[in-house]
Amino acid sequence: MEGCEVTPCDTVSVRTRALIGFVTPIVRSLAGVAIIAVAVVTLLGWSGLPVIAQSVSVREVVVARVVGEIDPAVSQYVDRVVTSSERRGAEALVIVLDTPGGLDVSMREIVQRLLGAPLPVIVMVGPSGARAASAGTFIVFASDVAVMAPGTTMGAAHPVAVEGGMVIPIDPVMMEKVTNDAVGYIRGLAIQRGRNAEWAERAVRESVVLGSSDALRAGVVELVASDLEDALVQLDGRRVSGPWGDRPLRTRDAVIVEISPSLAELTLAIVAQPVVAYLLCLIGLVLIGSEVFAATGGAAGLVGTICLVLALMGFNSLPVEKGAVAVIGLGVSLLVAELKAGGHGMLAVGGVMAIALGSWWLFPDSGPTVGGVPARLDPLIMIGSVGFLAVSTGLVVGKAIGTVGRPARTAMPLPGETGVAITALVPGGTVSVRGEAWSGRAIAGTMKSGQAIRVTDRRGLTLIVEPVATGTQLVGAVPRSE
Numbered sequence: 001m002e003g004c005e006v007t008p009c010d011t012v013s014v015r016t017r018a019l020i021g022f023v024t025p026i027v028r029s030l031a032g033v034a035i036i037a038v039a040v041v042t043l044l045g046w047s048g049l050p051v052i053a054q055s056v057s058v059r060e061v062v063v064a065r066v067v068g069e070i071d072p073a074v075s076q077y078v079d080r081v082v083t084s085s086e087r088r089g090a091e092a093l094v095i096v097l098d099t100p101g102g103l104d105v106s107m108r109e110i111v112q113r114l115l116g117a118p119l120p121v122i123v124m125v126g127p128s129g130a131r132a133a134s135a136g137t138f139i140v141f142a143s144d145v146a147v148m149a150p151g152t153t154m155g156a157a158h159p160v161a162v163e164g165g166m167v168i169p170i171d172p173v174m175m176e177k178v179t180n181d182a183v184g185y186i187r188g189l190a191i192q193r194g195r196n197a198e199w200a201e202r203a204v205r206e207s208v209v210l211g212s213s214d215a216l217r218a219g220v221v222e223l224v225a226s227d228l229e230d231a232l233v234q235l236d237g238r239r240v241s242g243p244w245g246d247r248p249l250r251t252r253d254a255v256i257v258e259i260s261p262s263l264a265e266l267t268l269a270i271v272a273q274p275v276v277a278y279l280l281c282l283i284g285l286v287l288i289g290s291e292v293f294a295a296t297g298g299a300a301g302l303v304g305t306i307c308l309v310l311a312l313m314g315f316n317s318l319p320v321e322k323g324a325v326a327v328i329g330l331g332v333s334l335l336v337a338e339l340k341a342g343g344h345g346m347l348a349v350g351g352v353m354a355i356a357l358g359s360w361w362l363f364p365d366s367g368p369t370v371g372g373v374p375a376r377l378d379p380l381i382m383i384g385s386v387g388f389l390a391v392s393t394g395l396v397v398g399k400a401i402g403t404v405g406r407p408a409r410t411a412m413p414l415p416g417e418t419g420v421a422i423t424a425l426v427p428g429g430t431v432s433v434r435g436e437a438w439s440g441r442a443i444a445g446t447m448k449s450g451q452a453i454r455v456t457d458r459r460g461l462t463l464i465v466e467p468v469a470t471g472t473q474l475v476g477a478v479p480r481s482e
Helices: 002-047 052-056 072-088 104-115 135-141 172-193 197-205 212-217 228-235 263-271 274-293 299-316 322-341 346-362 379-402
Strands: 060-067 092-098 121-125 131-133 145-148 153-155 161-163 166-168 209-211 239-242 245-248 255-258 418-421 428-433 436-442 452-459 462-467
Touching: 060 072, 072 092, 072 104, 072 263, 092 131, 092 135, 092 228, 104 135, 104 172, 121 131, 121 135, 121 228, 131 135, 135 153, 135 172, 135 197, 145 212, 145 228, 172 197, 209 212, 263 274, 263 299, 274 299, 274 322, 274 346, 274 379, 322 346, 322 379, 346 379, 428 452, 428 462
Parallel strands: 060 092, 060 255, 092 121, 121 145, 131 153, 436 462
Antiparallel strands: 153 209, 161 166, 239 245, 418 428, 418 452, 428 436, 452 462
């Protein structure tokens, strides 16, 4: 009986070990195969080769929102979004548009970018209540598919001349020229995209406007959609052709990826305004000139440099005359030279005239227009800015001229005289000696404001000073009465 009890147990144990020995290599082999397969797929995916995983990749639709005037910042934004959409392999790009119009040059840059885009571009006028007026109409006509939300409008694309935000009259011959140019441009876009070219011409010549339903019936747009999601559903399966070939759109259930304007583009949107760029240029040049005329420890120079850099950013995006910027810089330099030399006003007169000429010449072709009609800065801004500089310089020069013929109250401080640091010397700054403010420079290191100082030397109109120990009697630090 004992043998019967032991034998089955031994038999089971032997069979179990045999089964485990048979299965274990298979499991290990399958695990190895799985690991190798995962590694191969991963490497293929990293290398960019088309693998099976591509068939389950998520489709993306990139969305960009353009709100406000069409300017260089918007043009830069659209260019970046198109490039980013291509890199992401997006199914399509949707631009949600709401604009009253804008710069002709920026509008044409956007149109050219959309016409050559490597993926389908849909322009949707939305949300409800939005418009695509003036330059916006051209952008809609440049799209592969045009969509409007209910309650939106487009049209009113007649060229206008703008000065200081106000529409101004223009020579009839010039107006006819730019109008015909705009008509030819928008008709070409309409024909290329298969839209109503006759209405497009009327939008320019007669400033006609259409709502969403009327635009759909007139063959100006392809779809009317309540919102972006509705537009994507209606677009799904629609065939589009372009540099990418001819294929249907697959927008249903696509992942929406919104790309917002960058900080640089938002900054450019501000400084690219003609008035802002002009004032930043003047302020920057004046502050840098002030740093040269009277050392301020670098504060005025730093702020002036920042203003000038921002102004140059704006100028680089605007159709400005580069020679005009140089003339304005020359004018400010003459004003600084007048203040530095203490002359009789001739340099100041030349400087004011140069600034006035450069200001008038700066923006011969800028302004929010459609047909490239010339527009300039508001004359009040130019007159006010130039007048302020002229009056300020005149007061200083007049005071200097009024002292001609009088005996000099004091000569320049001599080595050994003492005073007080008005500003911190790092190492340059302003000091008070004999009660008069002078440009000063520490002989070594830095000094705090209020530090007692002694003159050791002078270089031109700048005093070279050293610190004085506390308790030393100051000579010449208190203003003298006449």
